[in-house]
Amino acid sequence: MPGLLLTLAAVLATAQAPATADGSDRVVMRFETEKTFVMYNADEGASASNDDFHVPVFVEPSKGGTPARDVRVVVDASGLKGVARLGNNDMCKAEGPVYTCEYGDLQNGDGESYDPLVLLGVDGAEPGDSGTVTYTATADNAPTITGTTRMTVGGPTLSASGRDKDVSGLAPGKSAQVTPSLSNNTRFPATKGVALQVNVTEGLTLNTPYSNCYYADQSPTSAWCTFRTAVAPGAAYRTRAPLTYTVTAPKTLSGEVTYTWSSAPHRPAGHTRRGTGAPLTLVRTAAHQASDAGGGRVRVTTTVQADYEPVTGTVRGRVGDTVGVKLGVRRLGPGNPNGDMGRFEVIPPEGTTVTSVPFSFEGDPGKWACERPATSGGAFVCDLNRDMFWPGSDGTTTVEFRFRIDRRVPGAKGTIRVHNPFDRTPGNDLAVIPLKASPAPPYRRPAVLVPTAVTVVAVLGGVVLYRRRGRRRVRYAPVAR
Numbered sequence: 154m155p156g157l158l159l160t161l162a163a164v165l166a167t168a169q170a171p172a173t174a175d176g177s178d179r180v181v182m183r184f185e186t187e188k189t190f191v192m193y194n195a196d197e198g199a200s201a202s203n204d205d206f207h208v209p210v211f212v213e214p215s216k217g218g219t220p221a222r223d224v225r226v227v228v229d230a231s232g233l234k235g236v237a238r239l240g241n242n243d244m245c246k247a248e249g250p251v252y253t254c255e256y257g258d259l260q261n262g263d264g265e266s267y268d269p270l271v272l273l274g275v276d277g278a279e280p281g282d283s284g285t286v287t288y289t290a291t292a293d294n295a296p297t298i299t300g301t302t303r304m305t306v307g308g309p310t311l312s313a314s315g316r317d318k319d320v321s322g323l324a325p326g327k328s329a330q331v332t333p334s335l336s337n338n339t340r341f342p343a344t345k346g347v348a349l350q351v352n353v354t355e356g357l358t359l360n361t362p363y364s365n366c367y368y369a370d371q372s373p374t375s376a377w378c379t380f381r382t383a384v385a386p387g388a389a390y391r392t393r394a395p396l397t398y399t400v401t402a403p404k405t406l407s408g409e410v411t412y413t414w415s416s417a418p419h420r421p422a423g424h425t426r427r428g429t430g431a432p433l434t435l436v437r438t439a440a441h442q443a444s445d446a447g448g449g450r451v452r453v454t455t456t457v458q459a460d461y462e463p464v465t466g467t468v469r470g471r472v473g474d475t476v477g478v479k480l481g482v483r484r485l486g487p488g489n490p491n492g493d494m495g496r497f498e499v500i501p502p503e504g505t506t507v508t509s510v511p512f513s514f515e516g517d518p519g520k521w522a523c524e525r526p527a528t529s530g531g532a533f534v535c536d537l538n539r540d541m542f543w544p545g546s547d548g549t550t551t552v553e554f555r556f557r558i559d560r561r562v563p564g565a566k567g568t569i570r571v572h573n574p575f576d577r578t579p580g581n582d583l584a585v586i587p588l589k590a591s592p593a594p595p596y597r598r599p600a601v602l603v604p605t606a607v608t609v610v611a612v613l614g615g616v617v618l619y620r621r622r623g624r625r626r627v628r629y630a631p632v633a634r
Contacts, residue, residue, distance in 0.1 A: 178215060178216050178217035178219065179215060179295075180212065180213075180215060180219050180220070180221050180261075180292070180294050180295040181212070181213040181215070181295060181296065182210055182211065182212055182213070182221055182224070182259075182290055182292060182295050182296075182298050183210075183211050183213060183298065184208070184209065184210060184211075184288070184290065184298060184300040185209045185210075185211055185264070186207070186208055186209065186288070186300050186302055187206075187207075187302055188302065188303065189302070189303045189305060189419070190206055190302050190303070190304050190305070191305055191306075191307040191417050192206075192236070192237050192272045192274070192304050192305065192306060192307075193237075193272065193274045193306065193307065194280075194306070194307045194308040194309060194310045194339075194416075195278050195279055195280045195282070195306050195307065195308030195309065195339075195341055196308055196309050196310050196339035196340065196341055197274050197310065198274050198275065198276040198277070198278070199238075199273070199274050199275060199276045200274060201272075201273065201274030202240065202271065202272070202273055202274070203271075203272040203273075204240075204242070204268055204270070204271045204272070205268065206268060206269075206270050206272065206286075206302075206304075207266045207267075207268055208226060208228060208254070208266060208267050208268070208269060208288055209264055209265070209266035210224060210226060210256055210259065210264055210265055210266070210290050211259075211263070211264035212259045212260065212261055212262060212263060212264065212295075213262075214261060214262040215261055217261075218261040218262075219261060219294065220258045220259055220260045220261055220263075221258065221259045221292040221294065221295045222258050222292055222293040222294050223257065223258065223292060223293045224255075224256035224257060224258070224259050224265070224290060224291070224292045224295075225253060225254065225255055225256065225290070225291050225292075226253075226254045226256060226267065226269075226288055226289065226290045226291075227251060227252070227253050227254075227288065227289050227291075228245070228251070228252040228253075228254065228269045228270065228286060228287075228288045229250065229251050229286065229287045229288070230250040230251070230252070230270055230286050231249070231250040231251070232284040232285040232286060232287070232304075233250070233272075233284040233285075233286065233304060234250075234284070235275070235282075235284070236275065236278055236282045236283060236284045236304070236306055237272045237273060237274065237275060237284065237304065237306075238272075238273040238274070238275060239270065239271065239272070239273070240271030240272070240273050241271060242268075242269060242270065242271045244267055244268060244269060245267060245269040252269040252270070254267045254269050256290075259292075270286070272304075274306075278306045279306065279308075279341075280306060280307060280308035280309070280341055280344070280416070281305065281306065282305070282306040283303055283304060283305040283306065284303075284304050285301055285302070285303055285304065286301065286302050286304055287299065287300070287301045288300050288301075288302075305417075307415075307416060307417045308339065308341045308343075308416060309337055309339035309340075309341035309342070309343055309384075309386070309416055310338075310339055310416075311335050311336070311337055311343065311347060311384070311414035311415065311416055312335065312336050312337075312338060312414070312448075313333070313334060313335065313336075313412070313414070313448050313449035314334045314335060314336035314389045314391075314438070314440075315334050315391075315449075317331065317449045317450060317451045318451070319451060319452040319453070319454075320451060320452070320453045320454070321453075321454045322454070322455070322456055323400055323453055323454070323455050323456070324400065324455065324456045325400045325401075325402070325403045325405065325455060325456075325457065326399070326400065326401075327399070327400060328360070328397050328398065328399040328400075329397070329398060329453070330395035330396065330397050330398075331351070331395060331396055331398070331410050331412070331449075331451050332391055332392055332394075332395040332396075333349055333351065333391065333392050333396070333412045333414075333449060334389065334390065334391035334392075334438065334449070335347065335349075335384070335389065335390050335391070335414045336388075336389045336440065337384045337385065337386055337387065337388050337389075338386075338387070339386060340386050341386060342383055342384065342385050342386060343382075343383060343384040343416040344383050345383075345416065345417075345418060346379060346380055346381045346382060346383065346416075346418050347379075347380050347382060347384055347414055347415065347416055347418065347435075348377065348378065348379050348380070348414070348415045348416075348417070348418035348419075349376075349377070349378045349379075349380070349392070349412060349413075349414055349415075350375065350376070350377050350378075350412065350413050350415070350421070351375070351376045351378075351396055351410065351411070351412040352374060352375045352410070352411050352412070353374050353375075353398050353408060353409070353410050353411075354374070354408040354409045354410075355374070355402070355405075355408070356400065356401065356402035356404075356405030356408050357374065357398050357399065357400060357401065357402075357405070357408045357410070357453065358372045358373065358374065358398065358399050358401040359373045359374065359375070359376050359396065359397070359398050360396070360397040360398070360399065361373060361376070361426065361428045361429070362397075362428055362429070362430035362431075363378060363394075363428040363430055363431070363432055363433040364427060364428045364429060364430060364431065364432050365378055365379055365380070365428070365432040365433055366378035366427070366428045366433060367420055367424035367425065367426065367427050367428075368424060368426040368427075368428065369423045369424050369425070369426070370423075370426070371426070372401065373426065375423075375424065376396065376424075377420055377421055377424045378433055379418045379420075380433075380434070380435050382435045384416075387440050388437065388440060389437070389438045389439065389440040390435040390436060390437055390438060391435070391436055391438050392433055392434070392435060392436070393433065393434045393435065393436045394433060396433075398410055400453075400455055403457070403487070404457060404486070404487050404488045404489060405455055405457060405488065406454070406455060406457050406458075406459055406488040406489075406490055406491075406575045407452070407453060407454045407455065407492065407575070408452075408453045408455075409450060409451065409452055409453065410450070410451040410453065411448055411449065411450050411451075412448050412449050413448035414448065454575075455488075457487060457488040457575070458487070458488060458575050458576060458577040458578065459484060459485075459486065459487075459488040459489060459490050459573055459575040459576060460484075460485040460486065460576055460577075460578045460581070461482045461483065461484055461485065461495065461571040461573050461576050461582070462482070462483050462485060462571065462581045462582070462584070463480075463481075463482060463483075463497060463569040463570065463571050463581075463582070463583065463584035464479065464480060464481040464482060464483050464549060464550075464551050464569075465480060465569050465584040465585065465586055466478040466479055466480065466586065467586070467587045467588075467589055468501075468502055468505055468556045468558065468567075468586060468587070468588045468589065468590075469589040469590075470558050470589075470590065470591070471558065471590070471591045471592065471593055471594060471597075472558050472559070472560060472561060472590055472591070472592060472593040472597070473557075473558065473593050473597045474557070474558050475508055475555055475556065475557045475558075476555070476556055476558070477553045477554070477555050477556075478553065478554050478556060478586070479551040479552070479553055479554075480497070480499055480535075480551060480552065480553075480554050480569055480586070481497060481535075481542075481549065481550045481551030481552055482495075482497050482537065482549070482550050482551075482571045483547075483548060483549045483550075484544060484548035484549070484550075485548075486548070488575060489548075490573065490574075490575055493538065493573075493574050494537035494538050494542070494573070495537050495571065495572050495573030495574065495575075495576070496534055496535055496536045496537055496538075496571075496572050496573075497535050497537070497569055497570065497571045497572070498532040498533065498534050498535070498569070498570050498572070499523070499532060499533040499535065499554065499567065499568070499569050499586070500530070500531070500532045500533075500567050500568045500569075501533075501554075501556060501567045501586070502556075502562070502565040502566055502567035502586055502587065502588035503562045503565040503567075503588070504558065504559055504560045504561065504562035504565050504588055504590065505556045505557060505558055505559060505565075505567070505588060506556070506557045506559055507525075507533060507554055507555065507556060507557075508555045508556070508557050509521065509555045510522040510523045510533065510535075510552055510553070510554050510555070511553060511555065512541040512552060513541075514540055514541045519541070522535065522539070522541050522542070522552045523535035523536075523552070524536070532570075533554075535552065537550060558588070558590050560590070561590040561591075561592065562588060562590070565587075565588040565590075566585040566586060566587050566588065567585065567586035567587075567588070568583060568584070568585055568586065569583070569584050569585075569586060570582055570583045570584075
């Protein structure tokens, strides 16, 4: 939900900072909770729900290495009356608005976190309305610690306005731009200004020219920018200048640029590098309904390819045999898909029947790793995104097809074809699966099998008849006196 995005902008701080152990044998705990937490946006009202309030408890490293034993945390949310409702949460035992969480033993230098509260919105709340949550941690062998968090109502919910176009054919080392836009389609003004967060996926890097933006790391994939503009209800804006991103990894096939707007401008953790150029500003635009509540998204594809070729084999054996053949794909690069891995399709040679495509996943066996064709002569479809298809160290992914050889068909050939959205070399996408069938052994041939069976039955019948007759002769022989 959009309101939850605001919690990312909360300032992380220790609610209470006890003295560190510093080489002593004492067991000392500490909270790492947020000083201020945005529960929901005012325009969401009673429809809002948020269970992302964390209460982490850590044990300070100490010389003795003794754990904190039987840690319990009591969270008192009675201060939220009128600004939030409390939903059901089975994580901690509740008695009205008071929750008791059993953290158990916490190892020295380690920690644990619970989410004790389900926060529900109330109608009529205004931006800035707030209450206080208090919490106390006790242990059998450590001093008690306490902490508080101011829980606020945010607002308004800001949305991306307009539709961001996808970018295709971006070569490694080349750059593209995105111009984030926003709309305030609520009845509340953003009196404290607004904040913009832009993120790019691995393989892309943001440029860092704006002094009102903070960036994460030296090759940033995230930027956080603040604007003092009080966005009025019904107003729409865009950034005056675009943000630029570059394909920096030479094997990147695709990526994404996303951005979100917030009316709670608190810098998120990790954004420590400030831009050095002129500030980025906002420009008013014509108001229109948001197309994507919460943020915008740009999908990026590059000129890099992930060339695949089929791994094939020959169906070789006698008529009546069932033989296994490894089929699949070999990745030739240079890129390595981390999203849509593609698929391969298998059409069996004439004269054969696929009896199974066995697999094992996490120790559980299965009979069909690939989807069977709906009609005779169709293709088996093997989706490489499924868990049982995992490439080896050489980039090869195979599975065994079990072929039953029904009859000899001279020159029969099946096919295997690979499909991948990043494969731009179609010339090696298709390979054949030859059938090399030998005649069935004599005991499998019907012309030999039937006379032989009749002969065997006749011989056995004669033996039985002879035995019966023999028994009759013995039974009626005269008794010697």
